[in-house]
């Protein structure tokens with residue numbers, strides 16, 4: 229099989245976002261937009277992804293420095309999507325296979341759609357294929373022009389459209405698949421002859437068609453997936469759609485989400501079968517929740533919270549960088565941070581781990597089968613042995629453990 233590569237365009241400054249952060253690093257459900265696009269490429273069998281960076285390139289490159297299948301190409305001036313692809317020339321030269329070209333600002337992309345695009349290209353023996361979308365409101369997108377036989381003629385950018393073209397509802401969501409030699413030839417001929425004075429990638433299609441090569445357009449992208457995020461409102465819309473997908477996936481895996489619109493779960497979270505997530509629960513970061521747990525209402529699980537099975541967390545309970553063993557109970561108003569809470573520990577209402585001394589973070593261990601009464605302040609660093617009994621209202625320091633902590637009756 230020839231090497232399959234992808235280009236992800238992510239160099240634009242994105243004036244419309246009004247931001248210092250590069251657009252593609254803005255997060256959708258806890259992950260930068262770019263990551264969803266990279267993942268979709270990988271699942272579709274892409275071995276190497278060329279990311280075109282420009283605005284904020286150092287931040288993007290630093291973030292993905294460890295991804296060995298990603299290479300970066302700098303586009304010094306953002307002269308348009310066609311120019312962005314031209315900057316990748318040295319990585320494409322000599323390749324006989326195909327290149328997938330995608331936008332880094334379209335996180336709702338699905339790998340299945342990429343597979344459809346690739347299959348269509350192979351079936352039709354096309355030299356270039358694009359996936360399109362039919363939208364109720366196509367404003368802002370490039371419109372697809374077809375002839376009376378349905379063959380694609382080209383793409384006209386919104387700003388370059390005539391009245392008649394503005395009415396076309398089939399749009400370009402930015403999913404291209406080109407035979408590399410054909411693309412390289414077409415790129416040589418693109419000119420910035422349009423309203424924005426930019427080199428448009430979409431012109432590479434016109435050129436390929438004009439040269440008599442077979443170009444296919446397949447209507448394969450669901451309207452909701454096509455959204456390119458160009459401003460903060462679209463970012464919130466993309467996040468909402470992604471949140472629904474995350475929750476649907478969890479529900480398919482046997483998780484009950486009592487009130488989906490009032491629950492927020494990070495894309496990276498893993499939740500076990502028969503766990504119930506009560507309303508107003510917020511799960512942010514790489515959180516793991518085991519089976520048969522009951523979380524919330526109003527629970528807040530943060531980065532690196534790892535819960536075993538049969539854990540019950542109630543109202544206003546916040547967990548961060550902690551491991552909770554099977555059967556742990558913390559039903560009301562608790563903060564557990566940087567702690568290892570072993571099996572069957574009961575944490576009373578209002579108990580907190582005081583993990584920060586103003587300079588450093590410290591760790592707490594609570595041994596299994598221990599009982600921590602209400603309103604305890606556990607001042608880290610702290611090692612509490614198994615079967616301990618801590619009276620309500622205790623302010624506990626390590627040095628006082630022997631005098632203050634009792635043992636649970638067996």
Ligand code: UD1
Pocket residue numbers: 237238239240241280303305306307308309310311312331332333334368369370371383385399400401402427428429430455456458
């Ligand atoms: C582009 C398409 C349009 C399509 C829409 C889908 C062109 C000419 N237009 O328009 O047909 O409907 O996407 O969302 O291709 N970028 C660079 N370098 C540049 C310019 C852009 O890397 O010089 C990157 C941006 O960072 C972004 C992507 O390319 O990730 C798309 O650019 P954007 O400015 O958002 O294009 P649209 O106007 O949305």
Ligand code: MG
Pocket residue numbers: 331333456457458
């Ligand atoms: Mg865009």
